[in-house]
Amino acid sequence: RKEVEQDPGPFNVPEGATVAFNCTYSNSASQSFFWYRQDCRKEPKLLMSVYSSGNEDGRFTAQLNRASQYISLLIRDSKLSDSATYLCVVNMDTGRRALTFGSGTRLQVQP
């Protein structure tokens, strides 16, 4: 089983749609969680951190379910510019100071 698992997609959605991505992680002791966005042939960039209570940033909402070891990202009112790969990222071991990346879910928003 992968340490961080995501549906690779692609998710093809029309502009204005709501789309949700899910991610599961294997280490129940994981401490911090993030969603990164990566455009084609570019570096990953932080989209948002994920907090225990859930958090929202504009059209983006992230949720964490520790009991199920599950993270989600919801994008409302999709824009063409949202087309990218979304990486689920977990800090699995604070002693290691390293992040574990999922292989990403690709989103294509169509006009």
Next chain:
Amino acid sequence: DAMVIQNPRYQVTQFGKPVTLSCSQTLNHNVMYWYQQKSSQAPKLLFHYYDKDFNNEADTPDNFQSRRPNTSFCFLDIRSPGLGDAAMYLCATTLGGGFYHEQYFGPGTRLTVT
């Protein structure tokens, strides 16, 4: 603007010919990372420096080495590149301490091995 810079952006090397990739940062972060990313795969951590302390991942081949002469610079040396080493190499930095390790990535160096 404070940032993470990688040079070169594109590197072509021959099979077996040593190559060095460089990373510099103006963020004054004490932790620097090197990742390898192949197409449609997750970034794979090769190693990282916490200050001057070098931390190698268990599955990083000996062919990959790193140097950090000062806080701002970090180098990735590939001693004898193979065809399987063709990938995007990403440098990232973070400020060590605490749980929430947001990492800032450079634009990457795309390595081609001929």
